[in-house]
Amino acid sequence: MSIEMSNAMSLEMSREPVISARDVRVWYGTTRGAIRAVDGVSFDLAPGETLGLVGESGCGKSTLGRGLMGLLPKGAKRDGEVWFEGKDILSMRPKDSYRLRGSHLGMIFQEPLTRLNPLMRISDHFQESIKQHDPSLTKDEIKQRALDALRLMGIPPTRYRSYPHEFSGGMRQRLMIAMALVLKPSFVVADEPTTALDVLVEAQIVQILNDLRRNFNTSLLLITHNVGIVAEACDRVAVMYAGRIVEQGRVADVFENPQHPYTRELLRSTISLRTTGLNFIPGAPPDLVDPPDGCRFHPRCPEAMAVCATRNPVNIERPRGGRVECWLVGPEDEIPPGGKQRLKQEELTVADEA
Numbered sequence: 001m002s003i004e005m006s007n008a009m010s011l012e013m014s015r016e017p018v019i020s021a022r023d024v025r026v027w028y029g030t031t032r033g034a035i036r037a038v039d040g041v042s043f044d045l046a047p048g049e050t051l052g053l054v055g056e057s058g059c060g061k062s063t064l065g066r067g068l069m070g071l072l073p074k075g076a077k078r079d080g081e082v083w084f085e086g087k088d089i090l091s092m093r094p095k096d097s098y099r100l101r102g103s104h105l106g107m108i109f110q111e112p113l114t115r116l117n118p119l120m121r122i123s124d125h126f127q128e129s130i131k132q133h134d135p136s137l138t139k140d141e142i143k144q145r146a147l148d149a150l151r152l153m154g155i156p157p158t159r160y161r162s163y164p165h166e167f168s169g170g171m172r173q174r175l176m177i178a179m180a181l182v183l184k185p186s187f188v189v190a191d192e193p194t195t196a197l198d199v200l201v202e203a204q205i206v207q208i209l210n211d212l213r214r215n216f217n218t219s220l221l222l223i224t225h226n227v228g229i230v231a232e233a234c235d236r237v238a239v240m241y242a243g244r245i246v247e248q249g250r251v252a253d254v255f256e257n258p259q260h261p262y263t264r265e266l267l268r269s270t271i272s273l274r275t276t277g278l279n280f281i282p283g284a285p286p287d288l289v290d291p292p293d294g295c296r297f298h299p300r301c302p303e304a305m306a307v308c309a310t311r312n313p314v315n316i317e318r319p320r321g322g323r324v325e326c327w328l329v330g331p332e333d334e335i336p337p338g339g340k341q342r343l344k345q346e347e348l349t350v351a352d353e354a
C-alpha cells in the first residue's frame, strides 16, 4: 500500500489505531487451485470503535476475521501485516499469538457448537481459558468473573455447571460471547454473533456490545449480514466483495451516499428482502480461484465501463472520507481513451457465463 494511503487512513482516525491491517491475503489450497478468499485487505480500527463488515455469503468475511486472529484451518496460507500494539501479529511465533488471543484479542465464532467441547462443563471452559491468561486468579475469583460475564449475557448462575448441549442455540451463542468477553480484550472479532438469535436477544446483544466499548474501550470488527445492525451499532462500515474491501467509511456517509455500485445494490437488496423479496443482485459471486479481470464486480455491475473489464480499480479516498475502489469515482486521468464507454449488455452476459 502507498504511503499516501496509510496517511489518509490514519488521518481519518482521531486516535492511534488499535489494529492496522495492511494488504492482508488468505488463500486455501484446493485441487482446482488456490481459493483467494481474502485478497489484499487494509483497514484501521481506533480504540472503542466498531467496524461493520458486510458482503454476500462466501466473499471472505469469516476468513478475514479468522486470519486477523491467526485462527485459520490447516492448509490455509496468509500474507500481509496486522499491527497490534507495535507488533505484527501475522509474523509472531504461534506461541506468542496464542498468548495474545483471549487476553487481548477475542473471537466470537459463527458456529458456536463446533467451538465448545461437549464433554466439558461451562465452568471448565471458563476455568481453562481464564487460568491460561491469568494464572494468579483463584478458583473463586475465576467463578466470580465468569458469573458476571454470564449475567451480562442473560444466563443465570444456576447454569454454570451445565454442559454445552443443555443450552439452546441462542444461549450457546451468548455463552460464546460471554467467554470471549470475560478477559476484556481490546480487540474482538464477532462473526455473525446474532444470526442464531431472535430479534429481542439480538437487540440486547447490540446493546451489550455498545456498553462494552463504552466501558472498556473495546474495538470491534462486527461481521454481519444485517445492514440494520450496522446502522445501529457501528461507527464505520467496510463492504467486501470477492475477497476485497471495495468501499469503507463512516456508516452515515456510506449509507447515505454509497459510491460503489455494489454498495448501492447491497443496500437496495437488503431493503427489498424485507419488503418484496424480489429484488436481488443479478448474477452470482465470482469463482475465487479465477476471479474476473479488472474490477471483480464488473460482470454484475449495472454501470460497468470498458476500463472496468480490463484494469483493476485504484483504491482512492471517498469524496467525504473513507476509501473506495471503483472507476466511476476515479481517478479519471488513469482511464485510457475509450475506457468510459459503457459495457454492452451482450458483453455482460458473456462475462457472466464465463
Ligand SMILES: Nc1ncnc2c1ncn2[C@@H]1O[C@H](COP(=O)(O)OP(=O)(O)OP(=O)(O)O)[C@@H](O)[C@H]1O
Binding pocket: 028, 030, 035, 037, 055, 056, 057, 058, 059, 060, 061, 062, 063, 064, 073, 110, 288
Ligand atoms: N476451510 C476452507 N477450505 C477451502 N475453502 C474455504 C474454507 N473456508 C472457506 N473457504 C472458501 O473461502 C471463501 C470465503 O469463505 P468465508 O467463509 O470466509 O465467507 P463468508 O463471507 O464468511 O461467508 P458467509 O456469509 O456465508 O459466512 C468461500 O469461497 C469458501 O468456500
Ligand SMILES: [Mg+2]
Binding pocket: 061, 062, 063, 110, 191
Ligand atoms: Mg462467514
